[in-house]
Amino acid sequence: MSNATNALQGTAPGHELGMVICKHCQQVMFTIPTNGVKKIYGVCGQDGCLETVGENEVED
Numbered sequence: 001m002s003n004a005t006n007a008l009q010g011t012a013p014g015h016e017l018g019m020v021i022c023k024h025c026q027q028v029m030f031t032i033p034t035n036g037v038k039k040i041y042g043v044c045g046q047d048g049c050l051e052t053v054g055e056n057e058v059e060d
């Protein structure tokens with residue numbers, strides 16, 4: 001019964017098409033397996049990026 005949990009992890013390596021990108025510095029933080037290429041915006045955690053959390057977004 002050692003392979004009972006493998007059904008949940010049948011995704012082959014290299015299928016990580018979802019990119020989590022810092023919306024402030026555009027740095028790719030990590031990738032996640034998704035169906036198709038997707039960009040998900042988050043905050044990377046650097047000081048310069050964290051300071052703007054909760055503030056109005058600046059677009060320039």
Ligand SMILES: [Zn+2]
Nearest residue numbers: 022025044049
């Ligand atoms: Zn950042």
